[in-house]
Amino acid sequence: MSFLFPLATLTHHFFGLHLSIYSGLETFFCAKWTKFLEQMISLAQRPFDLGDANIAKVSAPVLIIAGDNDGLNKIELAKTYQLLGGAVAGDFGQMPKSQLAIIPGQSHVSVMNQTKTILGFLNDFVK
Template sequence: MKNLFSTGNHFKSLLIIAIIMLTASQSNGQIKPSNNGYAPVNGIKVYYEVYGEGKPIVLLHGAFMTIGTNWGQLIPELSKTRKVIAIEMQGHGQTPFSERKFDHEILAKDVEGVMDYLKIDSADVLGYSFGGAVAYKFAIQYPKRLKKLVIISATYKSTGWMPQINNAFKSMKPELFANSPMQIAYDAVAPDKTKWTKFLAQMIALAGKPFDFGDANISKISAPVLIIAGDNDGLDKIEFVKTYQLLGGAVCADFGTMPKSQLAIIPSQGHVSLMMQAKPILGYLDSFLK
C-alpha cells in the first residue's frame, strides 16, 4: 500500500482531514472566555484566552492550529475546576505574524512572558504536537514555573518521529496548503491575512530543521510528567518508551515505588484522531493533575 506521506497530494489530503476533524470538535460545548487579550512579550503581542477559576493550566496548541480547533472539546470540561490559559503562538490564530526569531526556545520564552503578564507564578502546562515540543522546552528552561507537564503526541527531538513523518516535514511546500481548510481557518481570525504565505514559510522552515533538546535535559525535569500518545500516531514508540524511562518510568513498581510520571497509549488512534478522544484524555488528565 502506498504510504500516506509519499506524495504531496496525499499530504494535502491529510491536512484537510485534520482540520475538518479538529474544526468540528470546537463546536462541542463551546464557551466564551472570561478574559482574553494580548500580552506584550519579547517584541510581539501574544493572544491568550482565560477560562474558569482554580489552579492554572496553560494550553499550547499544535502546528497551524488555533485555540478553538485544538482545544474546543477540552476547555469546557477543564474550566469547570481549573483556570485555563490558552495561548496562540507566534503567527497562529489571532497572534500576529512576526519576522522575529522563530524556534522552540523563543516560543517557550513567550509562554513565560504570558504567565508574567497574567501574574501566574507557576502552572501546569499541556502541549499537543508542536505545542508539546514547546512545552518540553518550557520545562527545561523554566523548571520553577512548572507544576506538572502533560505532553500529547509530541517529542523533544526529530528522531522521536517515525521516518515517514520526518520525510513529510521535508516535503512540505506552501502550495500544498493553498485554499485548504487550514488557510480558511487562518483567514477567519488572523489580524493580517496577507501574511499567510510568510507564516507557512516560517513554519515549514522550522519543521524541516532537525532538533534535539537533549536526553540529559529531559532526565532533569523534576516535575511529574504525563505523556499521552496514540498507538499509531507517528511517534517512534521505541524512542517514546525511552523518553518515559528518562522521566523515571518503565519500572517494576511492585518491587519499589510507583514513578511520579505516567504513560498512556490510546489504542487505534493516529496523530489527528487522538485529539478527538476527549473522554479518555480528560480521564487521564483528571487523575494525573489531581
C-alpha cells in the same frame, strides 16, 4: 417610519466600519498566519533533540499522551519516559511521577478527538 431611516443609516455605518476593520485584521492575520506556517514547516524539516541530559533534569511530573499510529517513534517515547523516571517495575517499588499513555487505534490528529479518554488520563494524573 422616521426611526427606520436613522436605524438603517446607523446599521450601514456600523457594519461598514466593522467590515473595514475586519478587512484590515484579515490582511494582518493572513500575513502572520502564513509566516507562522512557513516557520512550522521549516522547523518540522529539521530534527529536534532536546537532549537526554536536559530531559532527565525535568523534575516535574510529565504526562505523555500519544496515539499508537500517530507517526511518533514509540521507542523514543519509551526512552523519554525512562529519562523522566518511568518504565520501572511499579509492583516492586514506588510508582513514577510521570506517566505514559498510548491510545490504541489513534493517529496524531484523531487522538485529540478522544476527549473522554484524555480527560480520564488528566484527572488521574493531577490527583
